[in-house]
Amino acid sequence: MDTIPTNVEPLIERAATAVFSSIDSDGFPNTRALLPPRAREGLKHFYFTTNTSSCKAAHLAVNPKACLYFYDASRFIGVMLIGTAAIVRDEASLALVWRKGDEQYYPQGIDDPDYAVLKFTAHTLRYYSDFNPRDYRL
Amino acid sequence: MDTIPTNVEPLIERAATAVFSSIDSDGFPNTRALLPPRAREGLKHFYFTTNTSSCKAAHLAVNPKACLYFYDASRFIGVMLIGTAAIVRDEASLALVWRKGDEQYYPQGIDDPDYAVLKFTAHTLRYYSDFNPRDYRL
Secondary structure (H helix, E strand, O other), X not given: OOOOOOOHHHHHHXXXXXXXXXXXXXXXXXXXXXXXXXXXXXOOEEEEEEEOOOHHHHHHHHOOEEEEEEEEHHHOEEEEEEEEEEEEOOHHXXXXXXXXXXXXXXXXXXXXXXXXXXXXXXXXXXXXXXXXXXXXXX | OOOOOOOHHHHHHHOOOEEEEEEOOOOOEEEEEEOOOOEEEOOOEEEEEEEOOOHHHHHHHHOOEEEEEEEEOOOOEEEEEEEEEEEEOOHHHHHHHOOOOXXXXXXXXXXXXXXXXXXXXXXXXXXXXXXXXXXXXO
């Protein structure tokens, strides 16, 4: 298997936003920017805070297929991760993403019923550089 | 019908990139940044340059469902357009997007067989502001 380019992880670390796509109930892709992931395990698992009541949660319950994209517009490079996503509320995941200050939005703290984790799991990475995409299995 | 917020068009005009999502042959959303549209008709039709041989062209031939997203990360505002897209090569569309300098990449000019137009047509606009999405029919 080809080695993933060394500048992929720095690009992800530097990105001010992550762009996340799910598929809505009519089968259309829905894309929006998210704050950067609160935690990640290599290039395989990414953890974001979200609301139990968000559109994404409804989409993912029906269709878990998703895409996570990071890019640097100034250098025309991007990383497209293709995989699945789910809204999870297990204790370990909640503790992983919780940060001091979150109680401002979730007054009941980590157990607030609207506090949830968007967990994305990648299976393919596509690296765009010089308008030349290359795929890597994860 | 509600009136679309007046800052939607300026946001689109200012955006350095457009983020486009199609659906691949396995049903996964695929998201990537594009250079801004070369032309648009209001909020309904958007025209980009593309290659006949691109991944997007293959996806859209099978599934035209698509999403076009513009955002301003510094102000937490975004415009998600949901609709359909197609690769077109009619003379009017090609002439609409062609710019002096394109012959550098397409030596045969506007008739270069790899030169094509990605035309996106929106049916719904979702405006994100203060983490509060609102939908508008187009």
